[in-house]
Amino acid sequence: MNSNVLPQAYKITKADRLKFYNQKPMVIWFTGLSGSGKSTIANLLEQKLYNDGCKTYVLDGDNIRNGLNKDLTFSSEDRKENIRRIGEVSKLMVDAGLIVISAFISPFESDRIMVRDLFEEGEFLEVFIDCPLDVCETRDVKGLYQKARKGLIKDFTGIDSPFETPENPEITIHSAQQSVTESVSSLYNFLLPRVKSF
Secondary structure, eight states: OOTTOOOOOOSSOHHHHHHHHTSOOEEEEEEOOTTSSHHHHHHHHHHHHHHTTOOEEEEEHHHHHTTTTTTOOSSHHHHHHHHHHHHHHHHHHHHTTOEEEEEOOOOOHHHHHHHHTTSOTTSEEEEEEEOOHHHHHHTOTTOHHHHHHTTSSSSOBTTTBOOOOOSSOSEEEETTTSOHHHHHHHHHHHHHHHHSOO
């Protein structure tokens, strides 16, 4: 840390915001292959939590890549930096008292551990959206898998770049075996007592 950069202490704390919002702030970190259903499930989950009065925000890969991280490529170094920045933004939003739903492929276990380590116990919940590659390819509305198989996209997760299965996710959703509605309900039932219990 730069010795000339010192954190500023503010009067309003995370504990104050927890009490004010009447919820436990946390990051719900979705990981899984492209096409597994992360963004769809994240969007519907946020709607349910929002309808319950929760203060939420969704961070999604494409949206972040079009703004905050538009300077990054898909090299190994830039992918790591992409996740690092998202982790730091998520940390700020949790400190602000929000329930953050982050939907990113985040294929490497070391990167997911790096983000988890930013948070206090119980503030980071990893959700593995488990879906076979062949099913993900059938859902590929952008045609990315097809381009990757033709060699038009390099280092594409699941084709020529690995996806490391999470070792200890808080919950796994099998999106090829459950409908979207069932997947969202499973997550909602798992999360609600955690975001309202403090």
